[in-house]
Amino acid sequence: MESKKILPIFSSYKTNPVFYDEIFKNDKEIRDTYGELFKLFNEYKVDDFKLLNEKAKLSFLNQGITFQVYDKTTVEKVFPFDLFPKIITADEWDHIESGALQRSKALNLFLYDVYHKKQIIKDGIVPIELISSSENYLDQMNGLEPPGGIYNHISGTDVIKHSDGEYYVLEDNIRCPSGVSYVVSNRVALKRAMFGVFNNYPTCPVANYSENLLEIMQSVKPAGVDIPTCVVITPGIYNSAYYEHSFLAKSMGIELVEGRDLFIEKDFVYMKTIYGPVKIDVIYRRIDDAFIDPLEFNPDSVLGVPGLFAAYKKGNVTLVNAPGTGVADDKAIYTYMPQIIKYYLNEEPILNNVHTYHCSRPKELAYVLDNIDKLVVKPVDESGGYGISIGNKLTKEEIEKVKAVIKENPRKYIAQPIMALSTHATFIDEKQCFEPRHVDLRTFTLLGKDKEFVLKGGLTRVALKEGNLIVNSSQGGGSKDTWVLKR
Amino acid sequence: MLARVANNLFWMGRYLERTEHIARYLNVNYFSSFDAPNETSQSRQFVLNSIVRMVDDDPEKETVLFEKKVLFDAALNDEKIFSIKSYFRMARDNASSARDMISTELYESINKLHHYINNYSIEYFTERGLDEFTTYVSKAVSQIKANIVTTMMHDDTYAIIHLGINLERATDVIRIIDTKYKDALSVQNETDFATSYEWTILLKCIQSFDMMKRHYKKAPTSKNTLDFLILNPECPKSVMSCLNNAKCQIDYLNKNHHSLSSAFLIGKLRAKYHYKRINEIEIGFDKFIQEIISELDEICISIEDELFKH
Incomplete structure (x- = not known):
């Protein structure tokens, strides 16, 4: 393994032996895969790199590659992007x-x-x-x-x-x-x-x-359709993932519709176009189950299409x-x-599963309650990282609160050992240098x-x-x- | 094309055009007044009044106008529906709703201007940013419209956007003519109405001064200015030119409809002004303004009913 000189931009990079660092084998050695990439980064001074970083951010903002968050008002944010790639x-x-x-x-x-x-x-x-x-x-x-x-x-x-x-x-x-x-x-x-x-x-x-x-x-x-008309359905421009919905429709060259653009007639789905109704055959829906059809699921939904599920059931x-x-x-x-x-x-199984404790099982529940500080507790039906408690980051009071929540509805929770997510070199704006940060891959x-x-x-x-x-x-x-x- | 999206594209075109006209009107009207030949045209109150009447359909009746407030309201006050900021926000919202239909380059140019307007310092604007801001906005909207021409398919999407742009342009040109016509009337005790400096300002507000001079080879008068801006089909900003373009666009859409009333209404209005003389317009100017605004409104309502309400 070739030992490489650490660059100034990486001068404060400290690996933690508890975690697998994808770039460094240790504080001195760089993994083979990343060798050439380091040579290139070596050509950049901190100020040059900051400038590139700023340009990339501005480019995302100008192109509207953003997501919306709600904090009293709607705020448009750029999904932070780090220039150092994972290989x-x-x-x-x-x-x-x-x-x-x-x-x-x-x-x-x-x-x-x-x-x-x-x-x-x-x-x-x-x-x-x-x-x-x-x-x-x-x-x-x-x-x-x-x-x-x-x-x-x-x-x-x-x-x-x-x-x-x-x-x-x-x-x-x-x-x-x-x-x-x-x-x-x-x-x-x-x-x-x-x-x-x-x-x-x-x-x-x-x-x-x-x-x-x-x-x-x-x-x-x-069945019976020769050339299908496909669409993407979105909750609308104020949805946090609207950029993605419009990207998908545009890059496939198909319509991006909202629930109000569609109607059902005789169990077939139509979209309202300037030339009159056009039948739709395949819908990539970016609306949750509960909201796709107020007649079948959540009656208060205004995002879906009344009668859509009946059309689906009929195979239309x-x-x-x-x-x-x-x-x-x-x-x-x-x-x-x-x-x-x-x-x-x-x-x-080709890929490993993380060992998981079911809080619905009494023995496993008991283990989870006794060992919360060593576990990650997750609600079974949430996404986006919501509702997750990482045991070693909780105070005593917080642990007691998590225990109470689990006991109230054990079926809703599972627990896993705290996994040591690998770290990857990430440019930290405030410190103007690279530091290891945890990553995953979807x-x-x-x-x-x-x-x-x-x-x-x-x-x-x-x-x-x-x-x-x-x-x-x-x-x-x-x-x-x-x-x-x-x- | 989805009816809702067509509506978005139509209004995107309208708001883009409106933004550009207000930005230019603010700039030209404000700066041209400094060396105006007569005292009233130079007065700040006269200029501010002209701006307020142009941008606001229902202005408050104030005896004294404050420059910073008028300029702020017209440009960056997001609580005023007629401000550049509000109109452009609506243009961008409509573009966002039709984002999958428009080119990446077009959306990026719209989004970039949106951030420019939103981040523009209000304090700097009211102190010394009027020229910088309005010039940038005018140029950026021109760039956006160039992107529509050069990066979009020339299909029904294009026809809808340009239908919006042309009908809005016709309406804005009429509004600007009306405002400057009244400005010219109000200074006629100091200067001859027919040769008032206000006709020069009017032509510059509509980016038609140079071409008008080239066409007539004379100084602007009420007659040649109004003739050029209303009836001359070769002037790209004239009402006649807008109607000709709108006719081409509605005919394109009519290929798949065959019987759009909107096509009939546009054709009828176009024929009416094709055979009109400027003397006839000058005789009953107020009636002309009311009629044409109402006729353009009728066309827009008809388009909405026939194309956007399926």
């Missing part, structure tokens, strides 16, 4: 890709089973209580045949690199996983800002996501992802993923009829606060470009 070698990627695909396929088969014969429950692999008590289980989906047999057309799998250097899955997101627009935007921004960096790294493209997504949508068209329109997929990305179901993979695919997998695709890259999310393990943007996280190297 994944081809071998490492093969492992992640095959693991993500395996999980997506297994989850799809699980969903079909759960909404049909429920054989996995009858065979005693997954307890029925976990299904029947899930807030995301939809009785209305029982017996329905989704076109192409696909439920989770789009899956976001969150993986981390633990201190042992192995990848672990933190969670599967198969409702409306978001973030792919930032994968593409981050690549564009990095190419513009530091084009020289790509010369030494043959990197897989990420801009092909949208064309693959459109093909996936077209592959699950309703395909919803991507299917309603009711949330039952499978429940964090309590996550625990059973190794068994689910084995049961449906007869394969060993991969994007697409399933269609006789078609599958895993985006070669993903969203590397970084917790910008020192020591923070929650990387979600809603919790102050940022992101990095992710390079998957070609062979």
Whole structure:
């Protein structure tokens, strides 16, 4: 291993032996994969780098690559972007890709089973209580045949690199996983800002996501449709992910609709155009199950379309992802993923699961209550990092509060050991230098009829606060470009 | 194209155009007055009054106008619906709602101007930023409109945006003509109405001064100025030119509709002014203003009913 001189911009970089640092083997040695990248960064002075950083931020702001947060008024924010990319070698990627695909396929088969014969429950692999008590289980989906047999057309799998250097899955997101627009935007921004960096790294493209997504949508068209009309449905411009919705529609060349643009007639879905009604066949919905149809689900919803679910039931329109997929990305179901993979695919899981304690089980509940300071407690049905308690960051009073909340509704919580998320070099504005920060990686997998695709890259999310393990943007996280190297 | 999105694009075009006209009106009217040939045209109250009447449909009846307040209200007061800031915010909101339909370059240019306006210091503006701010806004809107021409497909999206731009331009030009016509009337005891300096300001407000001189080879008068800005189809900002363009755009949309009443109304109005002489307009100027504003409104309502309410 070649020993390299540490650059001034990295002068205060201190690795912590508890965590796997993706750049440095120790305080002096740089990992081989990042060697060339360091040479390039060596050419920048702190002021030059600050300028590049500012330019990248301004470019995101001017292009409107932003998200909205609500703090009394709506504030438009740039998703913080770090110019130092995460690099994944081809071998490492093969492992992640095959693991993500395996999980997506297994989850799809699980969903079909759960909404049909429920054989996995009858065979005693997954307890029925976990299904029947899930807030995301939809009785209305029982017996329905989704076109192409696909439920989770789009899956976001969150993986981390633990201190042992192995990848672990933190969670599967198969409702409306978001973030792919930032994968593409981050690549564009990095190419513009530091084009020289790509010369030494043959990197897989990420801009092909949208064309693959459109093909996936077209592959699950309703029966009898020749050329399907596909759309993306959004809650509207004030939704925090509106940029992503418009990006997806624009990059696929299809309409971005709101609920008010659609109506149902004789169980078919139409959009209101300037030339009159146009029938719609496939909807990529970025609206949660509860809001897609006020006649079937939440009656107060103004975001959805009255009668949409009836049209779906009749097979006249395909919803991507299917309603009711949330039952499978429940964090309590996550625990059973190794068994689910084995049961449906007869394969060993490629990616590791993190050991998980079910608070619904009395023995495990007792362990969790006695060891909260060593565990991460998560609600089973939340996303975006909301409701998570990290034991070693809590005060005594906070621990007691968390205990009380768990006891009130044990089914709602699981607990996991505090995972040592790897660290990655991240430029810290206030300190004007690079420091290690925790990262994870969200991969994007697409399933269609006789078609599958895993985006070669993903969203590397970084917790910008020192020591923070929650990387979600809603919790102050940022992101990095992710390079998957070609062979 | 979605009816809702068409509505957004139409109004995006209208608000872009309106923003540009107000920015230029503020700039030209304010700075041209300093060396105006007569005392009243030079007076601050006269200039401020002219600005207020142009931007505000329903101005408060104040005896004394305060310069900083008038300029702030017209440019950066987001509580005033007629300010540049408010109009451009609406342009950008409409662009955001139709973001998947417009080019990345177009959206970026709109968004960039939005941030410029939002971050512009109010204090600096009222002290010495009027020229810088209004010039930047005018140029940036021109750039945005260039992006519409050069980066968008020339299809129904383009037709809808330009329909909005042209109908708004016709309306704004009429409003500016009306304001300056009344300014010219109010100084006629100091200077001859027909050769008033206000016609020069009017032409500059509509970026037509140089071309008018080239066309007539004479100093501006009430007759040649009004003829140029209302009836001359070769003047790109004239009402006639706007109606001709709007007719092309509605005809494009009519290809798929075949019987749009809006196409009939635009054609009818265009024919009416095609055969009009400026003398006829001058004789009943107030009636002309009321009629044409009402006719343009009728066209916009018809477009809304036929295209945006499916």
